[in-house]
Amino acid sequence: MKYARIIDGVVDSISYDLPYFEGGPEPGWTKVPADVFAGFSFDGEKFTGPEPTPPPRQTVLKSLVQARIIEAGKMASAYAALTQNPVYFARWFAPDRPEVYCDDPDAILLVTALGLDPDAILAPIV
Structure with a gap:
């Protein structure tokens, strides 16, 4: 029993x-x-039964995102966009946060504004 x-x-x-x-x-x-x-x-x-635990959100290293943006020739535009908003600048360059969520709305907005594909630029390494 x-x-x-x-x-x-x-x-x-x-x-x-x-x-x-x-x-x-x-x-x-x-x-x-x-x-x-x-x-x-x-x-x-x-x-x-309890709801299943959602899978953890995927992340990508900010340095990899930067490398992809540099490779696309858009780093100057990305830097200009970040420096126009002190909060976004602080979030991006926070030394204790080396990763960004692949589905982060602010990161997607930035990458899209640069004319780049967020799925490619923010893709995790699997």
Whole structure:
């Protein structure tokens, strides 16, 4: 038998034997189907599994993006665009952030404004 402790509509713990506390069954445990695990939701009638964890967002090294922009002959334009906005400049040249998300809207906007293909310029190395 499989049992679950449900707290606020969510399976908190699982036991494969009815938990006993000081000689009697511990309250709050419910018999559950074999495919139910911690994290499942319970609406009083049915159990629903958690949403799958989305894949991590892909990143690309800023130095690689810069190399691609240089290769396309657009570095002067990219630098001019970044220096016109102090926030974008600070974000791009932050020393503790060597990568940018491949789907970063600001990076896509910059690359598009340069007349370049964001899918090519911001492509991750796989």
